[in-house]
Amino acid sequence: MIHSTEYVVSDDPFVIRRTVRWSDCDPAGVVYTGKFPEYLLSAVALFSDLIAGRNGKSLGQTHGVGTPCRGMTFDFIKTLWPGDVIDIECWIGEIRTRSYDIHCHARTPSGESVFDARFSPICVRIDARVATDIPASLRAALLRYARNIPELKEAQT
Structure with a gap:
């Protein structure tokens, strides 16, 4: 039997489940940073x-732009070991003129926090390959998955 190490659990909220593999860990059995x-x-x-519509194109391709990484941050909360299972929930945070944030919170199935990342x-x-404004179509797609931002409140009224 083949066991997946990662799969989508839910689209709303968006959550993936991942199982830690031994190859993710150092000889002591702790996941490498x-x-x-x-x-x-x-x-x-x-x-x-999901945001792109699962149409076989990347989110950027769907909306006519590239979307390389501008930055990422982590807050590590708990150590992981081989066989541990985590659920990673993702949502859109702040949407600026040219960039936006995808927030991810990982927790165990019992609800214990593992990491927060952006x-x-x-x-x-x-x-x-120069910065450009977020296209209106991409902004609208992002707003459907956004949480706790002023722009979202305006769009919903």
């Missing part, structure tokens, strides 16, 4: 596919 960005980037990619893409023109 460098594996956490991999967990984040994988969750962000799946979340971005991934911040920036929109760039595909032809020149």
Whole structure:
């Protein structure tokens, strides 16, 4: 039997479940710090596919821009071991003129926090690789998954 190490549990809220593999860990059995960005980037990619409409194109391609990483931050809360299971919930935070934030909170299935992270893409023109404003169509798509931002409140009234 083949067991997946990662799969989507829910679209609303968006949550993926990941099982820690032995190969993610050092000889003492603790997950390498460098594996956490991999967990984040994988969750962000799946979340971005949902926002894009799961149409086989990236979120940026769907809206005519590139969306490289401008920055990412982590707050590590709990150590992980082989076989541990985490649920990573993703949502859109602040939406600025050219960049936006994807927030991710990882917890065990029993609800114990594991890490908080933020991934911040920036929109760039595909032809020149220079920053550009978030296209209106992308902004509208992001707002559907946003939480706790003033722009969202305005859009809902």
